[in-house]
């Protein structure tokens with residue numbers, strides 16, 4: 001069941017359409033990614049969902065409510081974590097949570113939430129003394145303090161080091177497991193691939209695709225590339241001929257003992273390129289060295305969909 005429905009959303013600034021007919025729906029309980037380069041219109045889109053900006057056109061329903069006309073009712077059901085949330089330097093973690101809890105009719109238990117986001121020992125620490133990762137976790141806690149059905153998280157892990165980013169991803173998965181629907185705005189492919197059930201790819205104010213991460217990748221084809229090297233005593237010519245005979249293989253290049261084999265699994269899954277190649281090597285008593293298998297990634301999918309890399 002869709003908990004968010006966006007239909008033909010439009011927003012212009014100074015006569016320039018920055019959101020240009022965006023439509024998508026989000027199912028209850030999923031992590032839905034809004035993925036695109038800087039300036040694509042992601043923040044404008046989700047701030048319209050949250051009732052923080054007024055659209056020029058289109059229709060939005062979040063938990064059955066219109067974010068513009070039902071804004072105060074929606075506030076009780078929606079948590080928002082916006083880019084670079086800043087709190088007063090001296091405000092302590094416990095005070096911030098207590099204050100935000102007071103905005104809601106049925107807030108979550110903020111002390112339990114503080115533990116859940118890993119800030120249990122920081123209750124009396126002022127905002128200014130928190131690390132980047134701790135500030136981010138506090139902002140997630142503030143987005144969840146009203147016990148929302150939907151949480152919008154915008155550029156959740158920008159500016160975090162890799163470990164803090166991974167910790168935050170784990171936290172988001174726990175939030176999803178607790179039943180909260182999450183809209184995650186990101187321009188990090190790895191984040192989208194790891195966390196999102198489905199992704200809307202947005203470019204220049206338009207949705208260019210909505211699919212699962214695997215579905216997006218499949219759109220650029222199932223081609224795989226296997227590279228390896230064989231030993232000096234192995235018969236490279238015989239191996240090359242045998243690989244070229246395989247129905248799964250579309251191309252073999254060899255430079256001395258180095259091989260690159262391209263191909264794909266059969267559509268019905270009955271034939272596997274990796275299995276065919278490894279069986280052939282085994283039949284020739286060849287053990288491949290430095291073996292690598294490369295498949296298309298979400299980066300490749302983004303490039304194919306928009307004609308440019310995401311960080312261009």
Ligand code: ADP
Nearest residue numbers: 013014018036037038039040041042043044045
């Ligand atoms: P994203 O989140 O994908 O980076 P934004 O929605 O923040 O994109 O911005 C989309 C475009 O709209 C950008 O070119 C940005 O400069 C412009 N924009 C966003 N907000 C405003 C505003 N309040 N006034 C004028 N232009 C804006």
